[in-house]
Amino acid sequence: xxxxxxxxxxxxxxxxARMPSFEQDADDEFPDTAxxxxxxxxxxxxxxxxSALQDLLLGPREVLARVWGGSLDNAAQQCIYHFxxxxxxxxxxxxxxxxxxxxxxxxxxxxKTLVRKAAINRMLREDVPDHVVHTAASALxxxxxxxxxxxxxxxxxxxxxxxxxxxxxxxxxxxxxxxDTAFGLAFNTKETLFQFLEQRPELQARFAGxxxxxxxxxxxxxxxxxxxxxxxxxxxxxxxxxxGSSGFMSVELAQAYPNLILVxxxxxxxxxxxxxxxxxELTSRVKFVPHNFFDPQPVVGAEVYILRHICHDWSAENSxxxxxxxxxxxxxxxxxxxxxxxxxxxxxxxxxxxxRIRDLNMVQLLNAQERSESEWREIVSAADxxxxxxxxxxxxxxxDSIIEISFRQN
Ligand SMILES: C[S@@+](CC[C@H](N)C(=O)[O-])C[C@H]1O[C@@H](n2cnc3c(N)ncnc32)[C@H](O)[C@@H]1O
Numbered sequence: 413x414x415x416x417x418x419x420x421x422x423x424x425x426x427x428x429a430r431m432p433s434f435e436q437d438a439d440d441e442f443p444d445t446a447x448x449x450x451x452x453x454x455x456x457x458x459x460x461x462x463s464a465l466q467d468l469l470l471g472p473r474e475v476l477a478r479v480w481g482g483s484l485d486n487a488a489q490q491c492i493y494h495f496x497x498x499x500x501x502x503x504x505x506x507x508x509x510x511x512x513x514x515x516x517x518x519x520x521x522x523x524k525t526l527v528r529k530a531a532i533n534r535m536l537r538e539d540v541p542d543h544v545v546h547t548a549a550s551a552l553x554x555x556x557x558x559x560x561x562x563x564x565x566x567x568x569x570x571x572x573x574x575x576x577x578x579x580x581x582x583x584x585x586x587x588x589x590x591x592d593t594a595f596g597l598a599f600n601t602k603e604t605l606f607q608f609l610e611q612r613p614e615l616q617a618r619f620a621g622x623x624x625x626x627x628x629x630x631x632x633x634x635x636x637x638x639x640x641x642x643x644x645x646x647x648x649x650x651x652x653x654x655x656g657s658s659g660f661m662s663v664e665l666a667q668a669y670p671n672l673i674l675v676x677x678x679x680x681x682x683x684x685x686x687x688x689x690x691x692x693e694l695t696s697r698v699k700f701v702p703h704n705f706f707d708p709q710p711v712v713g714a715e716v717y718i719l720r721h722i723c724h725d726w727s728a729e730n731s732x733x734x735x736x737x738x739x740x741x742x743x744x745x746x747x748x749x750x751x752x753x754x755x756x757x758x759x760x761x762x763x764x765x766x767x768r769i770r771d772l773n774m775v776q777l778l779n780a781q782e783r784s785e786s787e788w789r790e791i792v793s794a795a796d797x798x799x800x801x802x803x804x805x806x807x808x809x810x811x812d813s814i815i816e817i818s819f820r821q822n
Contacts, residue, residue: 419454423451434537434547435548436551452809456760456763460760460763488526488530489563492526492530495523498536498553498554501546503555505545509524509543512544535549536550558621558625561620562625569615573776575598576595579594580596588729588779590725590730591603593776593778594777620682623660627660627661631809631811634720635664637718637814641814643671649671650714651665651675652674652677652716654719654722655678655705655719655720656718657682658686659686659687662676663694666697667694673698675698675711678702678703680702684700710741713741713742714742714746717742717747719749721812723735724782725774726778726780727780728787728794735817739799742798744820747819749817750788751814753767753770753771753783754804798820799818800818801815801817803816804816
């Protein structure tokens with residue numbers, strides 16, 4: 413009987429795929445296992461089992477030390493981002509610590525400490541003593557703007573926020589207000605994250621880039637939305653992307669389905685950024701409209717209103733308010749699609765990492781949470797009696813599900 417490793421290797425060879433590696437020319441992600449349940453199950457089993465094996469071989473004392481040391485991983489990453497250390501190392505040939513120091517204005521010894529910490533996570537490495545080269549992970553950040561934005565948002569905004577979580581939970585207890593957050597304490601603001609960003613265009617543009625980066629994470633990729641719903645069957649249809657940021661998902665939908673007209677709604681500056689970068693061939697089919705989703709929906713009678721990663725940012729009460737503002741614009745047959753995690757208990761800890769990160773992140777940034785199917789159903793029935801949750805589609809390999817809600821004339 414072939415080992416799991418043989419099975420996966422054979423599959424990679426049969427697809428002519430490149431072997432995974434840590435070298436900087438490696439593929440950005442493991443090849444898509446769509447339609448290959450045996451391979452995907454094998455991959456997940458290896459990930460979970462090797463992680464458990466590693467923890468057994470370390471023993472509980474060292475596992476605890478590793479968990480506590482995680483904050484230092486983030487501290488090192490924050491400094492690497494802050495001092496632009498990745499950009500100071502050429503993709504071709506690398507650089508010595510002395511050369512990096514001359515470029516970024518930080519002492520050689522300090523850079524060495526930061527880089528050596530990052531290298532444990534296989535981000536940068538010393539190919540020979542005192543000479544640093546990129547790895548697959550660090551090269552991906554340098555080459556890809558949205559991944560760099562994603563990285564920047566994590567280390568500069570989420571990391572300081574995390575340090576305030578216990579204080580926020582103590583202070584705000586059962587509050588569900590979006591202003592009562594660890595983020596607010598960390599950044600000394602009474603605004604919500606989104607209000608804060610709207611006042612700071614550079615940070616807002618980076619956040620939009622970060623969301624684009626999230627949209628490329630294999631488990632929460634926006635391609636699950638593009639391929640996971642029967643868009644072609646809608647015929648000529650208008651799709652409103654509520655809270656669509658700079659429109660990256662709508663652009664991909666428009667490119668894949670010529671039958672669709674897309675309307676992207678968000679805060680004004682996100683909308684302006686999206687309109688400015690729209691490919692010219694899509695200007696007749698992708699529109700940008702500034703809109704606050706707590707106000708009545710301005711696009712009346714669209715076939716679909718899609719909210720990707722929106723309601724998980726808000727309490728149940730606010731999610732109900734957001735959905736109600738759409739109901740006023742719906743016609744019989746219109747659908748609301750919520751693209752969200754539907755939380756279910758998992759016996760595979762490593763496979764639910766993305767879900768666990770997002771859940772805690774929603775708590776600390778926005779005093780919100782990811783939800784189970786029954787919690788989503790409660791929100792839908794509280795929003796309006798004309799609404800019915802008609803199906804939940806969970807695309808292969810996707811952390812997100814597409815929750816379809818239909819409007820029925822009673
Ligand atoms: C988590 S992001 C999701 C963005 C995008 N839908 C995606 O799939 O990545 C939430 C989005 O909601 C937008 N947003 C927050 N509050 C809003 C409001 N009151 N009205 C309109 N958009 C809002 C933010 O600017 C941001 O683009």
